[in-house]
Amino acid sequence: MPVTMDTLVSLSKRRGFVFQSSEIYGGTGSVWDYGPLGVELKQNIKRLWWRDFVQSRADMVGLDASILMHPMVWTASGHVDKFTDPMVDCHECRHRFRADHVDARPWTHYCPATKGNKFVIPAGEACGHCGARRTLCPECGKGELTAPRQFNLMFKTFMGPVEDEAALTYLRPETAQAMFVNFDNVLQSMRLKLPFGIAQAGRSFRNEITPGNFIFRTREFEQMEIEYFVNPHDTVEGRPADEWWHDRWIADCMAWFRRYGLREENLRLREHEKAELAHYAKRTVDIDYLFPIGWSELMGIANRSDYDLKQHSKFSGKSLTYFDEERKEHIVPFVVEPAAGVDRALLAFLADAYQEEEVRGEKRVVLRFHPELAPVKVAVLPLLKKREEIVRTAHGIRAALSRHFRVVYDDTAAIGRLYRRQDEVGTPYCVTVDVQTVGDRDKGESGDGRVTIRDRDSMQQVRVPEGELLPVFRGLLEDGDWGAVVARFGGVTADAGRSREGDP
Ligand SMILES: [Zn+2]
Numbered sequence: 051m052p053v054t055m056d057t058l059v060s061l062s063k064r065r066g067f068v069f070q071s072s073e074i075y076g077g078t079g080s081v082w083d084y085g086p087l088g089v090e091l092k093q094n095i096k097r098l099w100w101r102d103f104v105q106s107r108a109d110m111v112g113l114d115a116s117i118l119m120h121p122m123v124w125t126a127s128g129h130v131d132k133f134t135d136p137m138v139d140c141h142e143c144r145h146r147f148r149a150d151h152v153d154a155r156p157w158t159h160y161c162p163a164t165k166g167n168k169f170v171i172p173a174g175e176a177c178g179h180c181g182a183r184r185t186l187c188p189e190c191g192k193g194e195l196t197a198p199r200q201f202n203l204m205f206k207t208f209m210g211p212v213e214d215e216a217a218l219t220y221l222r223p224e225t226a227q228a229m230f231v232n233f234d235n236v237l238q239s240m241r242l243k244l245p246f247g248i249a250q251a252g253r254s255f256r257n258e259i260t261p262g263n264f265i266f267r268t269r270e271f272e273q274m275e276i277e278y279f280v281n282p283h284d285t286v287e288g289r290p291a292d293e294w295w296h297d298r299w300i301a302d303c304m305a306w307f308r309r310y311g312l313r314e315e316n317l318r319l320r321e322h323e324k325a326e327l328a329h330y331a332k333r334t335v336d337i338d339y340l341f342p343i344g345w346s347e348l349m350g351i352a353n354r355s356d357y358d359l360k361q362h363s364k365f366s367g368k369s370l371t372y373f374d375e376e377r378k379e380h381i382v383p384f385v386v387e388p389a390a391g392v393d394r395a396l397l398a399f400l401a402d403a404y405q406e407e408e409v410r411g412e413k414r415v416v417l418r419f420h421p422e423l424a425p426v427k428v429a430v431l432p433l434l435k436k437r438e439e440i441v442r443t444a445h446g447i448r449a450a451l452s453r454h455f456r457v458v459y460d461d462t463a464a465i466g467r468l469y470r471r472q473d474e475v476g477t478p479y480c481v482t483v484d485v486q487t488v489g490d491r492d493k494g495e496s497g498d499g500r501v502t503i504r505d506r507d508s509m510q511q512v513r514v515p516e517g518e519l520l521p522v523f524r525g526l527l528e529d530g531d532w533g534a535v536v537a538r539f540g541g542v543t544a545d546a547g548r549s550r551e552g553d554p
């Protein structure tokens with residue numbers, strides 16, 4: 051059965067992935083805080099995206115622009131005029147709704163046919179007693195709604211000490227515009243040849259009227275965007291270069307999500323209809339994911355033509371062109387924009403990783419994160435916390451591995467419980483140190499210097515010399531090939547779960 055949003059929200063809070071913002075004050079509207087494990091997961095997503103789409107490619111460079119930009123940026127981009135939703139207000143309770151969402155919610159009705167009794171009627175349905183349909187405010191059931199007014203989704207703020215019109219600016223609603231505005235700076239400083247792309251990951255802000263569904267739609271969020279510039283006069287495999295690259299980016303982005311664990315059956319492409327396309331877009335394709343709320347957009351890949359560079363050139367009076375050496379002409383590049391939300395990607399990875407299974411009659415919750423995404427890579431667990439050599443050895447392993455990955459030490463419960471805790475947050479490997487590792491001086495026995503690695507997914511265990519841990523984990527975290535470790539070290543045993551020495 052697919053995981054529900056409630057399950058993910060509760061796991062996220064309980065295990066330190068995501069907290070409601072300002073919770074002790076009752077929370078703030080649709081903003082969330084990433085806890086100790088959430089921040090690791092989020093950083094891993096951004097790091098892998100950067101590594102795969104920027105670091106490892108010769109045709110990509112990065113940018114980290116400011117959130118506050120010149121207000122003209124948003125006039126040129128069309129956000130001041132067009133980044134709006136139609137809103138209606140209730141005269142009575144002052145509740146504000148998106149005009150196009152009013153009929154999509156249950157409505158409150160004081161029914162005249164039943165002495166004014168209050169009913170809450172499902173969205174779009176009529177009253178079963180009097181046959182009335184909703185005309186008043188769906189929230190309070192009493193107030194008239196205003197006519198729709200356009201409401202801009204950008205957060206306004208003031209730059210400097212005077213709060214007047216001249217100081218008005220905005221928190222950026224997207225990271226994309228900074229890449230267009232810096233097009234010439236990047237081109238000149240890096241001496242780039244088309245096609246090339248600029249990537250940026252950072253925060254954006256949208257004063258959404260109906261945000262919600264946990265971290266799916268929030269007012270403050272993080273984006274990972276790429277603007278890939280192409281010469282529209284070029285052809286690749288007989289097709290216009292912008293169209294060829296658009297398809298290539300769609301395929302590459304799909305492959306990226308699959309590579310880090312999203313299941314094929316939970317992903318699909320959705321082509322935007324002509325009527326749905328933004329006026330500047332030549333074509334847009336979404337990658338949809340089967341979230342707990344149903345199929346929804348995970349990311350969009352748009353062919354924005356030369357619209358943005360032309361707009362900024364027009365409004366700034368600066369030339370934003372590229373000199374085509376071959377044809378000896380100045381051209382305005384076309385741009386393909388793969389735009390992903392970090393928070394949405396995190397929600398998708400979390401939902402896809404979540405599994406409940408039965409192990410020896412007990413429920414096991416496990417997050418099957420790709421090892422590179424997992425917030426914690428290795429947990430080091432001493433089998434007996436009263437034995438000083440065991441504890442010292444375990445701390446030593448944690449310290450040594452921590453220089454390379456996120457590693458934790460835990461001795462606050464019995465081993466079975468410790469394994470389950472790590473399963474629940476997706477830690478791919480545990481290391482246990484036991485009496486065999488360190489030996490028993492009282493009995494004159496020396497240890498074998500081997501520790502146990504336990505694999506999250508198969509729950510198999512293999513004993514490995516302590517000195518081999520770093521190279522073994524380096525390999526495992528890269529390719530997750532547990533079979534290779536088993537083949538090399540042998541002696542597989544099953545995770546002993548509850549009935550292990552050291553359990554109370
Ligand atoms: Zn009625």
Ligand SMILES: [Zn+2]
Nearest residue numbers: 140143187190
């Ligand atoms: Zn109302």
